Structure formats: structure tokens, C-alpha cells
Amino acid sequence: MTRPAYRLVCPLCEEWYEDDGLLLACSEPHADALLKTAYPARRETAGAGGLFRYRDWLPVRRVLPDAGAPAVLPAGELGRRLGLAGLWISFSGYWPEAGAGLATGTFKELEAHTVLGRLPDEPPVLVVASAGNTAAAFAAACSRYRVRCVLVVPAAALPRLRFAGPLDDCVRLIALDGGRYRDAIALAGALGSLPGYQAEGGVRNVARRDGLGTVLLAAYEAMGGMPGWYFQAVGSGAGALGVHEAALRLAEHEDAGPPPKIVMCQNLPYAPIHQRWTGHPASGSDGDLIAPELANANPPYATAGGVADCLAATGGDVLAVGNDDAARAVRLFEEVFGIDIEPSAGVALAALQQAAEAGRVPAGARILLNITGGGRARFAREHVVTPANPAVRLVVPRNRAFPSTEDVLRAIAMTERGDERVVTG
Known part of the structure; x- marks a missing residue:
């Protein structure tokens, strides 16, 4: 085990911590805040593929072999159908032809x-x-x-x-x-x-958020720059926060430009983040959802460094779609690409489709859509x-x-x- 080459910092009181691998919160008496990781220098990528290619910006003591990574590819026909010429997809799941080998089918x-x-x-x-x-x-x-x-x-x-x-x-x-x-x-x-x-x-x-933030690091390499928009289905918002934090590091260490606008997508009728962002009251329960994993009732919404701060900093938004729209989006993705995706990924795709139809995103914008899970049915057929x-x-x-x-x-x-x-x- 090696000594970590990073430290943890509280965004409220700016207290610094040497990481023991277990620390989850600042010990100072103040309002709730999410600890952040601070890395000493610009990112260097390892020659090999996989998640630990980005180990310089991961809060880890050890590298675990055979860890997969997301596949990033242009949306092609899907983008044309949505009228979004600059659409890219990050796919985390089992899709060997696209270079995705996450056997559990999820990011x-x-x-x-x-x-x-x-x-x-x-x-x-x-x-x-x-x-x-x-x-x-x-x-x-x-x-x-x-x-x-x-x-x-x-x-x-x-x-x-x-x-x-x-x-x-x-x-x-x-x-x-x-x-x-x-x-x-x-x-x-x-x-x-x-x-x-x-x-x-x-x-x-912090390991959760930084691990999920590799979605943005992989996209930055594949797209040759920063996306302008980022769409993802969220429960707690950990993945979207991780992407935002990774974008801030790229901007700081590599002059990569402003972070993308973060658009968090949820599943109606029970969408806690969407309800707080828009002020709409809850109208259902988590038992009514096609994607119940998005129904975290206590996301870090008002926490320092949390959801509201991320949305405000990026000029982002929260969109919500119903079960029928999400199911249609799941079928659309499989029709175009020939691979199954999870209902939560369908939520994100449906939200993006509705935003495009309403003119809420420019047709020529560089957009990254995070397909957070897929290929589970195919993996079960082949194994x-x-x-x-x-x-x-x-x-x-x-x-x-x-x-x-x-x-x-x-x-x-x-x-x-x-x-x-x-x-x-």
C-alpha cells in the first residue's frame, strides 16, 4: 500500500485532511458539506486502458487489475433522429463491439x-x-x-x-x-x-464521485475537448457531481475550458431532486417508477458542494420524465444500436429527447449523454x-x-x- 498523493478538503471551512481511506465528513462544526479531493498536479494517464488509466486523479492507494471503463462514441444515427449533430454517448455496461466490458451492466x-x-x-x-x-x-x-x-x-x-x-x-x-x-x-x-x-x-x-468522474475524463479524450452539456439520470447525484468535479480539475490543470452544463434527469412521479429544483410537490412514490434506483429521498441537495451548488455553478437544470417516455427511449436505443439499456438510462435519453424537441438545447451543441447501464440482457444470453x-x-x-x-x-x-x-x- 502506498501513501496517497492527494488530500481531502472541506469546501466550507477549507480544513485539509490526510485520507485514511474511510473519512466521509469534515469534523468541524458547521453546515453539511461534501469533502473534495485535491490532487497535486495535472493528470497523467497510464498506458493501459480501464478505470485506473486515470489513477493520478483517483483517491486510491492501490490499483485493482481488470477494472473496466466507459466506452465513449459519437451518437451517429441516434443523434440524427434527435436532431443533435454534436451528440456523444458514454456507455457503461456490456457491449463488446463498442469496447464496453462492465459485466454487471452498470457504471x-x-x-x-x-x-x-x-x-x-x-x-x-x-x-x-x-x-x-x-x-x-x-x-x-x-x-x-x-x-x-x-x-x-x-x-x-x-x-x-x-x-x-x-x-x-x-x-x-x-x-x-x-x-x-x-x-x-x-x-x-x-x-x-x-x-x-x-x-x-x-x-x-470521495472515491465514488471521482470514480464516476472518469466518465468525463474518458469523454474529454474521445471528443477532443470538453462537452458543452451533460445529461445523466440521477438518484443521489453522485455521478453528475463527480463529472462536474472532474471538469473543474481539467479546467484548472489543463485549461480545458468551462465545465459542461449539468442536466440531471429523474423519473416521475417520484423525483425528489426535480421537485426541489422546480418547487413542484411530490405526486407519487418510489414504488411507481420504472427506475426506482433514482428515488433517493435524501439527496445532498442543499449540502455545500452538492446538487444545488453544481446546478447553479453550471447553469444546469433538472428534467423529469414518466415511465412510458422512458420505456420508449429504451426501445429507441436498442433499435438504433442493437443493445439493451437499463430503464434509468432510458430516463436520461427521454429527457434529452424532450429537451431537444422543446429547443432547450442547441441543435449543434456538443452533448454527452451518459448511458449509465446496459447490456445486462445480452450478457445473460451469452453467459x-x-x-x-x-x-x-x-x-x-x-x-x-x-x-x-x-x-x-x-x-x-x-x-x-x-x-x-x-x-x-
Whole structure:
């Protein structure tokens, strides 16, 4: 393990920290803020491909072999159909012909590998909450590199958790029957606060944001410059924030020009960021969505360095589309490119299509559309896949708050024993 060549800084009080691989927040008493990474010099890229090509701008102590990277390509026919001549696509998933080899079909692999590369030697058990995609990425990465982790997901997400082989025993999965994403976040937060466990941190983990920021670094190389606009479906906003922070580093160290306008895309009727940005009241629940992973009820909206600051700094916007529009966009992408994409990526494409039709983006603008997941169905057709087997299944009660102390203790005991059964609440 090498000593990090970067430091962490608080955007509010400007306190500096040497990174221990686990730090998630500034210790000074002030308003909520997201820590940032500060790198000492301009970026140098390694000769090899993959995520760690950009290791000089990743908060990591170690390089993990075989980590994939997004593929960036001109949109071609899709751009012509949308009337956007300068449209490019960043595709994170399984699409071998395009150079994309992320077997779990999601750009969450970028953050998972970076988070593991940041950890100290002999870390505590990592606890991760997910609506499905993040769990798939962390399960695969932690299994490959034998990092102990507990993943908490709604039971409805289990069909997304299929892998090319069985997971290592170091990975423990808790499925919540009747639970939603917010319940997974609540239980993971309770577990992560206990001795011997460590909350992965989500958007507060600098490794997540910087790993996802490699989408912009790869696009900058492929496009020969900075895009003017960036569209992405978001839940917490970690990916969009990571792209913005990477763009600021490019502007500082390489005089790359202004960062792109960030357009965050959400799924109606439950779109927390869109509702706060526009002032529209909520009109549904996360159970009504084609892309429930976008339904993070507590994004870092007003946090210093968070969503509102990013949107204001870039002149960005938040758009929201319904399930039918997102489903049509999914079919459009597969019709044009012959590869399946995830519903959340369909949300971003549908939002871009509507923005183009309304004249909200110039027809000749250089636009980067982040297709955050795809190729999962194709991977399953071409490989023998193994479904994930939960170590624990908990029923989320509707007659009391979840999780109770008893829920947490049951989850710990059963995870450590490796039981597989349903515990009613």
C-alpha cells in the first residue's frame, strides 16, 4: 500500500485532511458539506486502458487489475433522429463491439473499484445500501478481491443480481421483503454505525464521485475537448457531481475550458431532486417508477458542494420524465444500436429527447449523454449466470418504524452465521 498523493478538503471551512481511506465528513462544526479531493498536479494517464488509466486523479492507494471503463462514441444515427449533430454517448455496461466490458451492466462498477482501491489495509466490513445496480457492482468487485461487505437491497432488486459465477463468502446479501430503497438505506446506516462495520458512504465517499468522474475524463479524450452539456439520470447525484468535479480539475490543470452544463434527469412521479429544483410537490412514490434506483429521498441537495451548488455553478437544470417516455427511449436505443439499456438510462435519453424537441438545447451543441447501464440482457444470453443468494431475508413491517434495534441485531447475527430464512417483523 502506498501513501496517497492527494488530500481531502472541506469546501466550507477549507480544513485539509490526510485520507485514511474511510473519512466521509469534515469534523468541524458547521453546515453539511461534501469533502473534495485535491490532487497535486495535472493528470497523467497510464498506458493501459480501464478505470485506473486515470489513477493520478483517483483517491486510491492501490490499483485493482481488470477494472473496466466507459466506452465513449459519437451518437451517429441516434443523434440524427434527435436532431443533435454534436451528440456523444458514454456507455457503461456490456457491449463488446463498442469496447464496453462492465459485466454487471452498470457504471456503478466504476465507483465500486475506486472505493475498494481507497480502503486501508484490513478495513472494517463495508456496508452498502442499494436499489440493485450498486449492489451488483460491489458484490462482483468485493467477491473478486475478497473484501468483506454487507449489501442491503429491497427484495424486488434480486433479479438484477446475477453473476458469471458464485459470489465469495466474504459478500453477504440482506434482502428486504416488502422493503424499498429508503428501507435499505436506513438499515445500512444502522449497521454501518456499529463497531467493526463501515458505511460505504454513498455520495459522501470521495472515491465514488471521482470514480464516476472518469466518465468525463474518458469523454474529454474521445471528443477532443470538453462537452458543452451533460445529461445523466440521477438518484443521489453522485455521478453528475463527480463529472462536474472532474471538469473543474481539467479546467484548472489543463485549461480545458468551462465545465459542461449539468442536466440531471429523474423519473416521475417520484423525483425528489426535480421537485426541489422546480418547487413542484411530490405526486407519487418510489414504488411507481420504472427506475426506482433514482428515488433517493435524501439527496445532498442543499449540502455545500452538492446538487444545488453544481446546478447553479453550471447553469444546469433538472428534467423529469414518466415511465412510458422512458420505456420508449429504451426501445429507441436498442433499435438504433442493437443493445439493451437499463430503464434509468432510458430516463436520461427521454429527457434529452424532450429537451431537444422543446429547443432547450442547441441543435449543434456538443452533448454527452451518459448511458449509465446496459447490456445486462445480452450478457445473460451469452453467459451462464448465477443468481445471488441472500444470506438474510427480513420482512419490513408497515406497523412500526424500520429498522428497530431488534431488526439490526437479527441482521448482524444472521449475516455472521450465514443463515438464509425470512424473519417476520
